[in-house]
Amino acid sequence: DTAVSQTPKYLVTQMGNDKSIKCEQNLGHDTMYWYKQDSKKFLKIMFSYNNKELIINETVPNRFSPKSPDKAHLNLHINSLELGDSAVYFCASSQAGGIVYNSPLHFGNGTRLTVT
Amino acid sequence: QKEVEQNSGPLSVPEGAIASLNCTYSDRGSQSFFWYRQYSGKSPELIMSIYSNGDKEDGRFTAQLNKASQYVSLLIRDSQPSDSATYLCAVNEEGGGADGLTFGKGTHLIIQP
Numbered sequence: 001d002t003a004v005s006q007t008p009k010y011l012v013t014q015m016g017n018d019k020s021i022k023c024e025q026n027l028g029h030d031t032m033y034w035y036k037q038d039s040k041k042f043l044k045i046m047f048s049y050n051n052k053e054l055i056i057n058e059t060v061p062n063r064f065s066p067k068s069p070d071k072a073h074l075n076l077h078i079n080s081l082e083l084g085d086s087a088v089y090f091c092a093s094s095q096a097g098g099i100v101y102n103s104p105l106h107f108g109n110g111t112r113l114t115v116t
Numbered sequence: 117q118k119e120v121e122q123n124s125g126p127l128s129v130p131e132g133a134i135a136s137l138n139c140t141y142s143d144r145g146s147q148s149f150f151w152y153r154q155y156s157g158k159s160p161e162l163i164m165s166i167y168s169n170g171d172k173e174d175g176r177f178t179a180q181l182n183k184a185s186q187y188v189s190l191l192i193r194d195s196q197p198s199d200s201a202t203y204l205c206a207v208n209e210e211g212g213g214a215d216g217l218t219f220g221k222g223t224h225l226i227i228q229p
Contacts, residue, residue: 033216041202043160043219090159092158096216102148102167104207105217107159 003027006091006108013081014116021076021111023091031055032074033105034066035090043090049074081115088112118143120207122220130228135192137223141206142186148208149181150217151190153201160204164190195227 006023009029013019019050024036025032034046048056063079074091095103119142129135134226137151148167150158166179178191188207192199202224206217206219 035216040221041154042203042221045216045218048216092216094216096208102165104150104162104165105160105206107161109159 004091004093004106004108006089006111008111009109010112010114012114012116015081015083017079017081018077018079019113020078021089021091021113023074023076023108025072025091025093025106025108027093027095027106029093029095029103029106030071031096032068032071033092033094034074034076035092036109037088037090037110039087047074047076077104078113081113083115086113086115117220118165118207118209119180120205120218120220122203122205122223124221125224126226127223128228129195131195131197133195135195135199135225135227137190137192137203137205137221137225139188139190140186141188141205141207141218143207143209143218144183144186146183146207146209148184149179150206150208151177151179152190152206152219154204154222155201192225195211197227197229200225200227 004025031050033048047066052068068074071093093107151164154160164179166181172179176193180189202222204222205220
């Protein structure tokens, strides 16, 4: 009964390919996120969704497209992969949203993407 | 630009001593503060949260918050080798709601047996 699960754990692909990462949470949280952690371990938010609605879209290339079919799922599709996309991508969820701000993030196990 | 600053380390502490980790943040309206621990190759896990000025203790961990100085710290008493990890400070700004947390770059802590 994993709280936040994401697949795949590892993804190795060539430049120019398109790939997807899936995420599901069973915590009943209203908000889900994608974070990117680079080689220097810096965690940076990419997107957040609250009840299937896009809330945050940081300065991310439009090759990255999130999709939330329902509030328990948030997927990330990446087109035309580039070498610089290599990183660990973490899905997370929280109860935050609206006036609720003091809710921590619960992270999935991460997807290590390597673009060759 | 919201910023959360941490000393990247490595911070080396002998086993049994107190490890002190520090964090400053730029947004004066920040409301919620969190410490995460991340082992190499693993996901961040929440170890402490603090919302009001002062100290908050949980086992060997104490979080300290000073909003006037925009400063958060984490103390780890009786440090163990298993505490060796990267510690991430995270902040949720005023009205953050679903905006997520802003993370510092982390402090790499090494506990020497």
